Amino acid sequence: MIGVLKSELFKLRTTRATIIVATCSVLLPAIIFGLTSLFAFTNGEVGDSLASMVGNFAPLTGLLLGVVGVLCSTQEYSQGTIRITLVATPNRLKVFIAKLLTTFIVSVVSAWTMLLLCLLPSALILSFRDAEFVTIGSDIRILFSVVILSAFLSVLGLSLGLVFKSSPGAISALLLWPTILEGMVFGLLSVASGRNMMKFSPVQGNGFRLIAQYTDESNTWLVSLTYFSAFVAVFAVLGAVLFTRRDA
Amino acid sequence: MIVVENLTKSYGSKKAVDNLSFSVTPGRVTGFLGPNGSGKSTTMRCMLGLDKPDAGVATFDGRKYADIESPLKHVGSLLDAGDAHKGRTARNHLRWIAMTNGIGASRVDAVLQMVGMQDAARTRVGKFSLGMRQRLGLAVALLGDPKVVILDEPANGLDPEGIRWTRDVMRHLANEGRSVLVSSHQLVELSLVADDLIVIGQGKLISSGPIGNFMTQHAKTWVRVVSPQFDALAALVTAQGGTVERTPDGGDFHAVSAITVGNIAAANNIVLHELSPQTGSLEEAFLDATDASVEYRGQSTTTNVWDAPQP
Numbered sequence: 001m002i003g004v005l006k007s008e009l010f011k012l013r014t015t016r017a018t019i020i021v022a023t024c025s026v027l028l029p030a031i032i033f034g035l036t037s038l039f040a041f042t043n044g045e046v047g048d049s050l051a052s053m054v055g056n057f058a059p060l061t062g063l064l065l066g067v068v069g070v071l072c073s074t075q076e077y078s079q080g081t082i083r084i085t086l087v088a089t090p091n092r093l094k095v096f097i098a099k100l101l102t103t104f105i106v107s108v109v110s111a112w113t114m115l116l117l118c119l120l121p122s123a124l125i126l127s128f129r130d131a132e133f134v135t136i137g138s139d140i141r142i143l144f145s146v147v148i149l150s151a152f153l154s155v156l157g158l159s160l161g162l163v164f165k166s167s168p169g170a171i172s173a174l175l176l177w178p179t180i181l182e183g184m185v186f187g188l189l190s191v192a193s194g195r196n197m198m199k200f201s202p203v204q205g206n207g208f209r210l211i212a213q214y215t216d217e218s219n220t221w222l223v224s225l226t227y228f229s230a231f232v233a234v235f236a237v238l239g240a241v242l243f244t245r246r247d248a
Numbered sequence: 249m250i251v252v253e254n255l256t257k258s259y260g261s262k263k264a265v266d267n268l269s270f271s272v273t274p275g276r277v278t279g280f281l282g283p284n285g286s287g288k289s290t291t292m293r294c295m296l297g298l299d300k301p302d303a304g305v306a307t308f309d310g311r312k313y314a315d316i317e318s319p320l321k322h323v324g325s326l327l328d329a330g331d332a333h334k335g336r337t338a339r340n341h342l343r344w345i346a347m348t349n350g351i352g353a354s355r356v357d358a359v360l361q362m363v364g365m366q367d368a369a370r371t372r373v374g375k376f377s378l379g380m381r382q383r384l385g386l387a388v389a390l391l392g393d394p395k396v397v398i399l400d401e402p403a404n405g406l407d408p409e410g411i412r413w414t415r416d417v418m419r420h421l422a423n424e425g426r427s428v429l430v431s432s433h434q435l436v437e438l439s440l441v442a443d444d445l446i447v448i449g450q451g452k453l454i455s456s457g458p459i460g461n462f463m464t465q466h467a468k469t470w471v472r473v474v475s476p477q478f479d480a481l482a483a484l485v486t487a488q489g490g491t492v493e494r495t496p497d498g499g500d501f502h503a504v505s506a507i508t509v510g511n512i513a514a515a516n517n518i519v520l521h522e523l524s525p526q527t528g529s530l531e532e533a534f535l536d537a538t539d540a541s542v543e544y545r546g547q548s549t550t551t552n553v554w555d556a557p558q559p
Contacts, residue, residue: 007347014340015333080331083298084388087325088348090297090314248298 001098004089008072008102011081018071025064025150026110029057030117037122037129046126046133054118055142055211059178061114062146062153062207065107066174069157072103073239074167082248092244099158100236107154111147141221145210148225152207152232159232159239178203202231249274250295250396250427255304257287257294257451264290266451267304272429272444274395277422279442279459280431283538287451288431289327292400296325308396320349320392326399329381334374338365338384341373342391349392359387364413378405386417397421399430403437415441439530449538459530467533471506474498474522475513484512498522 012018033054046053076082089095119135126133136143157174164170182201189197198205199219206224219227250272257265265287272278282288293299295306297313305312308323316322332341342356360366363383373381382405389397399418403411411434418441422428429446432438445462447455455462474497475481482492482499490504498521501509506525513520 003347003350007344010340010344010347011333014336014344016335075333079333080328081333083293083327083331084345085348086298087296087327088320088345090316090319245300247293247300 001094004094004098005101007088008095008098009105012068012072012102012106015071015075017075018068021064021067021071022106022110025061025068026114026117028064029054029061029114030121033057033118034121034125037125041126041129041131041133044129044131046131049134049137049139050119050122050126051136051139051142054115055139055146057114057118058146058149058211059208061111062150063175063178065103065110065150066153066157067171068106068110069103069154069159070161070167070170070174072099073158073161074165074170077165078167086248093240096162096240096243100155103154103158104151107151108147111150115143115146142211145221149207149210149228152228156232156235159235162239162243163235178207200227202228206231250306250308250398250429251310252291252295252306253304255291255294255301255306257290257299257301263451265294265301268448268451268453269304270446270453270456272396272427272446274427275422275425276443277418277428277430277441278444278446279438280429280446280448281435281438281534281538282431282448282454286448286538288448289400290451291448292325292327292398292429292431295398296323296327298327318349318392320345320351320394322392322394323396323398324389324392324394325397326382326385326389326402328400329378329385329404332373332381332384335372337370337372338376338387339369341384342387345388346391351392355391355393359390362390363387379407379410382406382410382414386414394426396427397429399428401432402430403432403434411437435531435534436529447534447537454537462537463527463530463533465533466537467528467530468502468536469528470526471501471504471509472498472522472524472526473501473509473520475518475520477518480516481509481513481518484516484518485509488512500526 076085085095086092123133123135153174157170160170160173161167164173182204186197186201186205206219207228209219209224210221210228252271253269255265255268256263268287268291280288280291290299294301295313308316313319313323339356339360342359343353346353346356357366357369360369363386365380365383365387368376368380373384376384382402386399386402389399397418402418403414406414415437418428418430422443430438430442439459442459444457445455445459446453447462455465472495473481478498485501485504485508486492488504488508490509491502493500493502506523510520510523512518513523
């Protein structure tokens with residue numbers, strides 16, 4: 001198992017596409033946050049904690065790491081290496097678990113790196129600008145939520161990749177479902193039922209809510225986490241079943 | 249030793265492999281032949297667990313492929329030379345495969361040297377020619393120093409030197425006591441290296457056994473004779489039931505053996521400049537054996553379709 005895991009990690013770090021997307025998931029928020037720290041807050045007051053503001057980048061980082069997850073599975077099919085992978089390791093469940101752990105590890109490391117690259121330089125910049133700010137304060141939950149959301153979205157990406165077996169299909173599903181389709185579907189359901197159905201939407205209403213402040217109408221953090229985990233788990237199981245049963 | 253027993257695989261209503269059984273013996277190169285769409289690649293994929301057969305089993309020294317621990321150390325395979333990430337270097341391509349089976353980096357460098365690609369080790373696969381990709385594919389097959397080697401069209405895209413090298417590699421592997429199963433459309437090449445043949449058509453076994461037996465069964469044989477008294481000899485041989493086909497410098501006798509022709513010539517004091525038994529090529533024998541099971545057949549160049557107006 002260790003050998004397969006090492007091999008999957010090696011595969012990820014020797015393909016340019018995954019390196020570029022993973023780097024973007026870390027650097028884009030860091031650059032934007034750094035520029036914000038440099039040029040915003042001209043009155044010297046930072047309203048929220050830095051952690052809370054960094055949390056707003058979690059969907060961006062998470063979705064980009066989801067794309068890394070997609071590439072981890074679909075590149076095998078597009079490049080034909082899936083045949084060699086399965087010939088080298090005939091136990092497909094072992095390959096699936098190795099891919100799952102790999103994307104999970106990469107996304108957790110990337111998310112923590114993103115948080116560090118956002119918080120440390122910004123704290124330094126704001127200090128030099130004599131701004132009043134709180135780095136984390138009572139928002140440590142948000143930092144962990146960013147990491148959890150990123151890891152789960154990357155697992156969702158991997159699973160969608162195994163279901164679709166092609167990058168365009170899986171990436172479209174990964175990006176369009178939470179950003180457009182989910183809002184439309186649950187928005188219509190809300191109109192039809194006269195109730196707030198958005199809190200049942202798996203990604204927007206629960207996954208993205210992990211990093212948000214709560215209102216009376218939203219689910220609690222634990223309920224959102226359970227709901228979102230179950231949604232990701234369904235796709236992970238579907239991906240695993242298809243991967244282990246389909247002809248390669 | 250590879251043993252395939254009653255292997256059956258269907259895609260929808262089409263039976264790609266139909267109750268196929270054969271074995272591949274250690275120390276011999278076994279050619280795997282069949283027309284396009286006859287089920288060769290499907291058979292190989294089923295053997296390696298890539299496709300799940302509907303029935304039947306393939307074993308390697310008594311074990312199913314999926315049950316072999318570190319399978320690359322027992323069975324090496326080349327299914328498609330294109331199965332490599334174009335952005336990865338040759339060495340990195342071999343390294344990730346080696347890691348899965350606990351094979352060291354030193355072996356990676358060794359196989360790169362074996363296939364003559366040490367200078368291209370750090371070049372991206374996307375920059376390789378088809379021939380170089382074939383060599384890299386062979387390196388993958390040899391990575392675990394396996395006892396069984398399965399190669400699907402290994403000489404595809406190689407230059408004459410590469411083809412000869414591939415032939416030598418297969419011969420060398422068999423001489424070391426390994427089982428070598430090779431599918432190829434290059435019948436001339438295969439006839440130079442194969443000891444045994446497995447011929448299939450429409451997923452079914454047509455012939456299996458030593459190449460000599462296959463040639464005896466399916467290749468045409470005749471006797472070539474060059475003689476200043478050819479007409480006299482032709483008349484005598486025809487009287488014995490043979491048939492004659494004239495050539496510029498003599499003729500070919502069919503349906504009689506060289507011994508019979510030689511005896512007739514000796515008994516009648518006929519001078520012979522040449523008396524040689526001839527055998528058709530493996531290609532002719534293959535076409536004869538698989539004629540009934542060819543699924544995709546091109547138009548003859550003598551038919552009108554080739555004279556159609558150009559666009």
